[in-house]
Amino acid sequence: MLRTVDRVLLALVGLVLLALGLAVLFAGFDLPRRWGVTMPADWPWSGPEDVVLTDAERTRWTDEGWWWPVALAVLAVLFLLFLWWLLAQLRWQRLDGVEVDSRDGEGAVLRGRALEDAVAAEAESQPGIDRARVVLTGKRGRPRARVGLVLTAHAKPGPAVHRLYREALAHAVTSAGLQELPAEVRMRAARHRAERVS
Structure with a gap:
């Protein structure tokens, strides 16, 4: 409003x-x-x-x-x-909630921040991903995800994105009862400071 x-x-x-x-x-x-x-x-x-x-x-x-x-x-x-x-x-408006089909005809609303945190936590647990940030946009019934990944030094982007779609995003779709969760993924490599070896 x-x-x-x-x-x-x-x-x-x-x-x-x-x-x-x-x-x-x-x-x-x-x-x-x-x-x-x-x-x-x-x-x-x-x-x-x-x-x-x-x-x-x-x-x-x-x-x-x-x-x-x-x-x-x-x-x-x-x-x-x-x-x-x-x-x-x-600016992109962050989604505050996602409509969940509770199969009882009533429906429910899942906090957007909770789903973002769950997807980010699962993404970070995958090999090759150092950090993940997820922001939900769109409408409550048709959310979209913007995912930022920081890859570890020797990670390959292709397998990392494939695992993200197959696991973290697929689990979010299943648990929230969504038909789909389109996602835009941006990646960058983790930067580590050089340390002096004595």
């Missing part, structure tokens, strides 16, 4: 800013006069000679030494906040 509210608010803020920008461009290109459009009497921009901020508004606090640093800092913070807000909407 909160994610939907965030997206609606972000869309509204974007539409307001877009409308303001288009209004300034509309006046800047002198389109009201060219198209014969009469703007409201209190409309701030009606022609190319109009400015967004008047001289009085722009120079109100310029004699104060704090004005420009504060104005620029506030604008920078607002820009970063809106950028962070936008990127937060685009």
